[in-house]
Every structure is written in structure tokens, then in C-alpha cells.
Amino acid sequence: MDWSRLPRRLSVVVLLEAALVLIAPSAARAQDAWDAIFLAGNKIGHIHTFIEKVSEKGKPLNRVRVDTVLNFRRGDDVVTQKISYGTIETPDGEVLRLDTRTLTSDNEIRVYGDAIKGQMNLILEGTQQRQEKVIPWGSDVRGPYAAEQSMARKPMTKGESRTLKMYIPDLNRIVDIELKAGDTVDTLLGDGAKRPLLKVDQLARLDGKPRSEMNAVLWVDASGQVLKQDVDLLGGMTIYRTTEAGAKAAGAPGRAVKYDQIRNTIIKVGRLIPNPYQTRYVKYQLTLKDSDPAEVFPTDARQGIQPAGDGRSATLIVQTVGPTEGTAGAASVDAEFLRPNGIITSGHDRVKRLAQRAIGNAVDPWDQAVKINHWVFDGMKSNFETTFAPASEVALNLTGDCTEHSVLAAAMSRAVGIPSRVAVGLIYVDNEKFPVKGFGFHMWHEVYVNNRWVALDSSFDQSSVDATHIKLSDSSLEGVSPFESFLPIVRVLGKLTIDPVELR
Numbered sequence: 001m002d003w004s005r006l007p008r009r010l011s012v013v014v015l016l017e018a019a020l021v022l023i024a025p026s027a028a029r030a031q032d033a034w035d036a037i038f039l040a041g042n043k044i045g046h047i048h049t050f051i052e053k054v055s056e057k058g059k060p061l062n063r064v065r066v067d068t069v070l071n072f073r074r075g076d077d078v079v080t081q082k083i084s085y086g087t088i089e090t091p092d093g094e095v096l097r098l099d100t101r102t103l104t105s106d107n108e109i110r111v112y113g114d115a116i117k118g119q120m121n122l123i124l125e126g127t128q129q130r131q132e133k134v135i136p137w138g139s140d141v142r143g144p145y146a147a148e149q150s151m152a153r154k155p156m157t158k159g160e161s162r163t164l165k166m167y168i169p170d171l172n173r174i175v176d177i178e179l180k181a182g183d184t185v186d187t188l189l190g191d192g193a194k195r196p197l198l199k200v201d202q203l204a205r206l207d208g209k210p211r212s213e214m215n216a217v218l219w220v221d222a223s224g225q226v227l228k229q230d231v232d233l234l235g236g237m238t239i240y241r242t243t244e245a246g247a248k249a250a251g252a253p254g255r256a257v258k259y260d261q262i263r264n265t266i267i268k269v270g271r272l273i274p275n276p277y278q279t280r281y282v283k284y285q286l287t288l289k290d291s292d293p294a295e296v297f298p299t300d301a302r303q304g305i306q307p308a309g310d311g312r313s314a315t316l317i318v319q320t321v322g323p324t325e326g327t328a329g330a331a332s333v334d335a336e337f338l339r340p341n342g343i344i345t346s347g348h349d350r351v352k353r354l355a356q357r358a359i360g361n362a363v364d365p366w367d368q369a370v371k372i373n374h375w376v377f378d379g380m381k382s383n384f385e386t387t388f389a390p391a392s393e394v395a396l397n398l399t400g401d402c403t404e405h406s407v408l409a410a411a412m413s414r415a416v417g418i419p420s421r422v423a424v425g426l427i428y429v430d431n432e433k434f435p436v437k438g439f440g441f442h443m444w445h446e447v448y449v450n451n452r453w454v455a456l457d458s459s460f461d462q463s464s465v466d467a468t469h470i471k472l473s474d475s476s477l478e479g480v481s482p483f484e485s486f487l488p489i490v491r492v493l494g495k496l497t498i499d500p501v502e503l504r
Contacts, residue, residue: 031050031051031052032048032049032050032051033048033050034046034047034048034049034241034242034243034244034246034247034248035047035049035239035240035247036190036239036240036246036247036249037068037070037237037238038190038237038240039234039235039236039237039259039264040235040236040259042258042259043249044071044259045068045069045070045071045072046069047066047067047247048066048067048244048247049064049065049066049145051064054088056088059090060091061091062088062089062090063086063088063089064086064087064089064143064145065085065086066084066085067082067085068084069081070082072260073258081102081103082103083100083101083102083169084100085098085099085143085169086098086100087099087143094140094141095115095167096114096115097112097113097114097115098111098112098113098143098169099111099112100112100169102483109125109342109482110124110125111123111124111169111480115137115141118136118137119134119135121133121134122134122172124342124479124480124482129340129341129342129345129347130342131342131480132480133172133479133480133481135172138165140164141165142167143166143167144166144169147164147177147179147202148218148225148226150162150179150224151179151200151224151225151226152224152225154224155198155220155223155224156179156200156220156224157181158181158184159181160180161178161179161181162179163176163177163179164176165177170483171483172480172481173481173484175204175205175206175211176204176206177202177204177205178202178204178205179202180200180201181199181200182198182200182201183198183199184196184199185219187199187228189227189228189240190240190242190246191242197219197220197221198219198220198222199217199219199220200218200220201215201216201217202215202216202218211491212290212491213233213490213493215231215232217230217231225241226241227240228240228241233490233493233494234264234265235264235494236494263436265441265493266429266436266439267426267438267497268436268437269428269438270499271499271500272437273428273430273437273468273503274503276428276430276466276468277430277460277466277468278466279467279468279503279504280319280320280466280467280504281319281467281503281504282319282467282500283315283317283500283501283502284315284317284318284470284498284499284500284501285313285315285501286305286314286315286316286496286497286498287312287313287496287497287499288312288313288492288495288496289312289495289496290495291491291495292307292311292312293305293307293314293316293496294306294307294314296472296488296491296492297316297470297471298471298472298473298474300474301321301327301453302319302320302321302455302465302469302471303316303317303319303470304316304317305317316470318467318468318470320464320465320467321454322464323449323450323452323454324450324452325452328450328451329452330451331451333419333448334476336476337419337420338414339414340411340414341477341478342390342479342480342482343388343390343407343482344391344407344410344411344420344422344476345391345392346391346410346411346412346414346415348391348392348395350392350395350396351391351392351395351408351411351412351415352415354379354395355372355411355412355413355416356415356416358372358374358376359371359372365417365418365447366449366450366454368413368416368418369447369454370456370463372412372416372458373409373461373463375412376405376408376409377458377459377461378461380398380399380400380404380408381398381399382401382405382459388482390407391407391408391410391411391412394408395408395411401459402442402443406422406423406443406458406459407422407445407477408458409458410422410477413445418449419447419448420446420447420448421445421446421475422443422444422475422485423444423445423446423471423473424441424442424443424472425441425442425443425469425470425471425473426441426442426469426470427441427442427469427470438498439470439498441489442459442469444457444458444459445458446474453474470498472489473485473488
């Protein structure tokens with residue numbers, strides 16, 4: 001297969017910044033701290049944390065900023081992703097104001113807000129559509145450096161435990177964190193030297209449920225400074241405290257970048273799937289390292305899951321479903337699937353013009369949806385350079401991978417009155433460019449027609465989506481947390497085994 005057409009056969013998206021901020025990577029105590037990020041043994045970027053003292057109306061405050069820069073390969077392309085997280089805080093760490101800026105395309109996505117009377121009013125800007133959301137915000141909420149901030153003020157001792165509330169940028173959620181201090185262990189650091197460091201397990205709960213993908217092991221010195229972090233994610237992520245020179249030594253734009261996000265995230269399978277894109281029924285056996293697959297994989301008209309009862313494995317059946325198959329649902333869906341938002345910018349003039357051009361004289365909603373799907377497939381140039389762009393940007397550039405295909409097709413659908421959402425999940429990778437066949441991460445879209453949600457894939461020009469599309473989540477992408485729909489991917493990265501046991 002021609003490499004230039006590869007994104008139509010493999011479109012992987014993992015927003016690595018979201019994965020990184022889950023693990024509280026930086027120091028709030030140090031005035032100027034640098035960390036180096038390694039993934040599967042490869043240097044992929046750095047984190048810079050710096051603090052300055054300010055005052056407001058005579059009150060002493062701290063301005064904290066955490067800048068993360070990632071560089072990695074996606075096939076033949078080298079991608080740079082950036083996230084800057086800033087806060088205004090009281091000297092004891094209470095967050096009064098926050099400002100997050102994320103760059104995954106040509107345009108920056110900004111989320112900011114002020115804490116007022118126990119609430120944080122978050123505002124998303126940077127796309128054509130402004131979004132707002134108010135979330136509860138107590139004086140005990142800390143930034144993504146909550147663990148080190150706490151230990152720097154009062155170092156932990158063996159056997160001690162603490163609970164904290166930590167805000168996660170990009171996800172824009174507050175996570176409950178428990179720190180458990182263990183033994184002091186001689187620990188290998190990034191410079192090759194060993195130091196005696198306290199091992200602290202960081203355990204996370206979201207909405208009252210344990211979330212292992214947010215856990216980390218922190219290696220802490222006697223002053224409470226985190227010198228190393230280990231995370232069971234993406235083949236193993238390690239973050240080392242270092243100097244500015246050490247943090248920037250490799251992985252910068254223009255230098256050799258070894259880690260390939262696509263090749264390194266393919267999930268191997270024991271049985272190959274011949275003609276995967278024509279396969280209409282597959283029974284899979286799933287095993288997840290530290291969670292029940294039934295709690296991760298949703299059930300809908302296309303797929304159903306049956307847990308094995310051991311808390312780690314399940315049977316998943318996926319099949320192709322058309323616009324008239326299955327039980328009809330409600331006559332209408334929530335308005336969030338029809339109105340524009342910060343990513344699915346269906347109100348943008350260019351998006352609306354493209355939608356009208358695509359549907360031509362078609363009147364039936366399903367016919368319109370199919371025409372839009374084909375137009376996006378035919379009209380876009382596929383590449384891996386952009387990781388996540390709003391539909392308004394895609395409509396102007398007409399380039400991108402599966403995420404850009406999906407948000408544009410969803411936006412064009414809404415522009416002509418068809419409810420839509422995006423689906424995030426896995427797809428079988430069958431390409432001669434890759435020595436290993438298996439499942440890679442992918443995104444497609446769904447439309448609500450004939451009182452049914454129906455899947456389409458504009459990366460493949462599929463209006464009859466094959467059974468190697470396994471869904472992990474779906475979303476309207478409404479609100480100030482568009483990256484939250486990718487969280488299930490983080491939950492299964494490097495932890496999932498897939499075995500196709502029956503094909504039709």
C-alpha cells in the first residue's frame with residue numbers, strides 16, 4: 001500500500017499531554033525545576049516548572065507555570081505537542097486562577113477560569129466556538145503538582161498516607177489522590193547514579209472509582225522533592241528531575257526522534273484477521289491487566305460485552321449494523337449532538353459550504369450522511385502531522401488523520417441538521433509497512449438517523465463500518481474538556497490483550 005494513503009488504513013491518536021498531566025509531573029516547591037520525559041526507553045520531551053512571587057491587592061501570591069513539550073514520530077512525520085499550565089495561588093497552594101493552553105494543531109486551545117465562592121468558571125477559547133462550564137472548587141484543590149507540593153511542605157515517612165485533591169488540565173477534572181509511603185530504596189536516576197529515595201505510591205480515584213491509568217510511583221528525597229516517577233503507561237513512562245541542559249538534551253525539533261507513536265502502540269494479536277475491512281462479525285476475547293473490560297468497553301447496537309467474572313477478561317462481539325437494523329430508539333436526541341461546540345464547529349461558514357457541496361440534491365438524511373462521509377474521504381489529504389484540530393481548521397486546510405476526518409464529517413453532518421458524535425477506539429492494522437499486525441487507536445463518527453446511532457468512517461470511506469472497529473467511547477465533544485473522550489485509550493495502553501476467536 002502506498003505510504004501516502006496510510007492514514008486511511010491506520011489513524012492512531014493518543015494525546016500524550018493528557019496522559020502526562022495525569023501523573024502530576026512537576027514540582028511546585030522549586031523556583032525553577034526541569035524534568036526529562038522517557039517513553040519506552042526513548043527521550044520524548046521535557047517539563048519546565050517555574051514560580052514567581054506576585055501580589056494582588058496587597059496579598060502575597062505565587063504565579064506557577066508548567067510547560068510541557070513533547071516530540072515523537074508518527075510514521076514519517078515528526079510531531080511536536082505543547083501544553084502550558086499556569087495558576088495564581090496563595091502561598092499555601094490554594095488555586096485562585098488557572099490558565100491552560102494546548103497546542104495540537106495550528107491553533108491554540110485555551111481553558112481558563114477564576115475560583116469564586118467555591119466554584120471555578122471554566123472557559124474554553126481558541127476555536128470558533130466559546131464554551132463554558134462551572135465546576136465545584138474547594139480551597140483544598142491543588143494543581144497537577146499536588147503530590148510534590150504536599151511532600152515539600154512536610155516530607156512523608158514510611159507507612160504514612162495522605163489524601164489530596166488534584167486538578168487535571170486538559171481533562172478539566174478534579175481527581176482524588178492517595179499517597180502511600182513505603183521503604184527507602186537505592187534508586188537508579190537518569191544520570192546513571194543511585195540514590196536512597198522514599199518510594200511513594202500515588203493512587204487515583206475519579207468519581208469515586210479507582211483509576212489505575214492515573215497511578216504513579218514517586219521516588220522522593222528527604223526534602224520531599226520528586227526525583228523520579230514511574231508510570232505503567234505506553235510501554236513504560238519515566239520522568240527524571242534534571243538540569244535545563246539535561247531536560248533539553250534530546251527530543252527537540254530537528255533532532256533525531258526515535259519514538260514512533262504509531263508502531264509503539266499497536267496491540268499485537270494471536271490470530272490474524274484476513275480481509276479485516278470486509279469482516280462483518282468478530283467475537284473477541286479481551287484481557288485487561290488491571291481492570292474489568294466490561295467497565296471500559298461500552299455496549300451499543302454494534303457491540304456487546306460479557307464479563308468472564310474474573311474481573312480481568314471478557315467476551316466482546318462486534319458486528320456491522322446498518323441504518324435500519326436493530327431496535328429503534330427515541331425520536332430525537334439531546335441538542336448537544338446538533339449544536340456547534342469548540343471542536344465540532346458546525347456553525348463555521350466554510351464547514352456549512354462544504355456540507356452543502358457534499359450533499360448536492362440529496363434529501364434523505366442517511367443519503368446525506370453517506371455523501372458527506374465520502375466527500376471527506378475524497379476531499380482530504382491524509383497525514384500524521386496534526387494530532388487534534390477543530391473542524392473549522394480542518395475545513396480550511398483539508399489535511400489530517402482520523403481525528404480531523406471525524407470532526408469534519410461530524411461537523412458537516414450537524415451543519416445540515418443530522419445529529420452526530422465521534423467514536424474513539426481501536427481498529428485492526430493490516431499494512432505492509434508494519435511488521436506486526438494488530439490493533440491501533442482510531443477515531444470515526446456516528447450519525448443519528450432512523451432513530452438509531454449508525455457508525456461511518458470517513459478515513460476508510462465506510463458507510464458500513466467493519467467489525468474490526470472496537471469502540472471505547474463516544475462523545476459530542478461538548479464542553480471545556482474535549483480531550484476527556486480519549487481517557488479510555490489511556491486506560492488500555494500497554495495493558496490490553498485482544499484475541500479474535502470467531503470471524504464471519
